[in-house]
Amino acid sequence: MDVRTPIPTNGGDWQGRFKDGWSEQLAQLKARFAADIVETHVPPEYATDVPIVFVRPQGLVSILKFMRSEPGFEYGFLADLTAVDHHPDEPRFEVVYNLYSLARKWRIRVKVRVNEGESVPSAITVWPGANWAEREVWDMFGIKFAGHPDLRRILMDERWEGHPLRKDYPLRGYQIYPTPEQVKPELLE
Amino acid sequence: MNNKDGRIDFLTTRLDAVVDLARRNALWPLPFGTSCCGIEMMATLASDYDLARFGAEAMRFSPRQADMLLVAGIVVAKMAPVLRNIYDQMGEPKYVISMGACASSGGIFNVYSVTQGIDTILPVDVYIPGCPPNPEAVMHGVLRLQEMIKNGETNFQKRQRALKGGVEIASAERPSGRSTTGRQG
Numbered sequence: 001m002d003v004r005t006p007i008p009t010n011g012g013d014w015q016g017r018f019k020d021g022w023s024e025q026l027a028q029l030k031a032r033f034a035a036d037i038v039e040t041h042v043p044p045e046y047a048t049d050v051p052i053v054f055v056r057p058q059g060l061v062s063i064l065k066f067m068r069s070e071p072g073f074e075y076g077f078l079a080d081l082t083a084v085d086h087h088p089d090e091p092r093f094e095v096v097y098n099l100y101s102l103a104r105k106w107r108i109r110v111k112v113r114v115n116e117g118e119s120v121p122s123a124i125t126v127w128p129g130a131n132w133a134e135r136e137v138w139d140m141f142g143i144k145f146a147g148h149p150d151l152r153r154i155l156m157d158e159r160w161e162g163h164p165l166r167k168d169y170p171l172r173g174y175q176i177y178p179t180p181e182q183v184k185p186e187l188l189e
Numbered sequence: 190m191n192n193k194d195g196r197i198d199f200l201t202t203r204l205d206a207v208v209d210l211a212r213r214n215a216l217w218p219l220p221f222g223t224s225c226c227g228i229e230m231m232a233t234l235a236s237d238y239d240l241a242r243f244g245a246e247a248m249r250f251s252p253r254q255a256d257m258l259l260v261a262g263i264v265v266a267k268m269a270p271v272l273r274n275i276y277d278q279m280g281e282p283k284y285v286i287s288m289g290a291c292a293s294s295g296g297i298f299n300v301y302s303v304t305q306g307i308d309t310i311l312p313v314d315v316y317i318p319g320c321p322p323n324p325e326a327v328m329h330g331v332l333r334l335q336e337m338i339k340n341g342e343t344n345f346q347k348r349q350r351a352l353k354g355g356v357e358i359a360s361a362e363r364p365s366g367r368s369t370t371g372r373q374g
Contacts, residue, residue, distance in 0.1 A: 156302075157267065164301045173301045178310040180270040 018106070022051050025073060025108070029053060033063050038113070050107040057112055057120050064110065064126045067099060075099035075108060081123065081133035083141045087167035091115040093143055097123070119144035140165035157181060212256070212282060213338040214244040216331070219255035219279070221272065223262035226289035226321040230261045233324040245331050252278040257334070258311075261321075263291035264304045276311045282345045284338070286330050287313045290320045312344040 036059020041052045067073045080098040097110040122145040123130040134145045135154040142163035249255040252275045290296035293316045295305035317330040
């Protein structure tokens, strides 16, 4: 394997190299998870650098599991797990999973659309490293992850009110606490 | 005291003036450097500018051994209780210098996660403007603090006077948590 093979970007001749593989992968996904896939987008028709798969929350975990281990996919590395707030549009949030295949040096993006109050299944069973990323998404956006073992704030103070990266959070919503956080006794065990 | 030629010299003064003379010329700073202001603070301490000329070179990283808190840099909301704890742990007399725009006012970081000036959580004696202030400005701040100690203008001395007069003042108390969520603009 040539280690200098570039990862998919908007530069170079990436399009010719990846186009067939991408359409094959998306066709395979659509054939297998027809009920759970909302839509798929491929560059350059859609303004993105890698393919995007929009999935329904109930099919998320099985699709991620499939993409992690299936030969031909092998997206073994959860590069990033984050969210986007599209307030006031409906559905409000997009949870974004950026996947990378260390074996094949390919990237793909999985997105789930959820509304306020709905929850997304946790990806911890697929990647244990999703634990803290999901806690951060909960902290910043207030999106709940069903099946998460320890869903509490990771960055902000435990006494914080609201979720600061939401579009409707006040721009100067300072909450300064001069007294330290109290450590919960059960966390010390 | 006996002079070399055998004459006896003496000096009359107030005790607190002598104590202040000693205190202002032996400030032991606690460097609370959180960002680029910390680099300028280090430059001030190094041999080119040499803060030792003003008796403030003995850096102590334990609040128990320091009497001048030099807050150099941005203090994020998570750091606010830590800074307040350090201030509370310092033995009196204690003086606070707020170095740079971020520590004094939040600077350019007018967002939810940043303390808008450390004077929202503890009393400050000297503010040094700049982003970051240059070493001359830091030295000027230290000299200004020495002048304030001489004139009895620091928050510590005001607090002492207020306590002697039997008056409690608000800045000695620990401020309670403030929540301004929902305030726009």
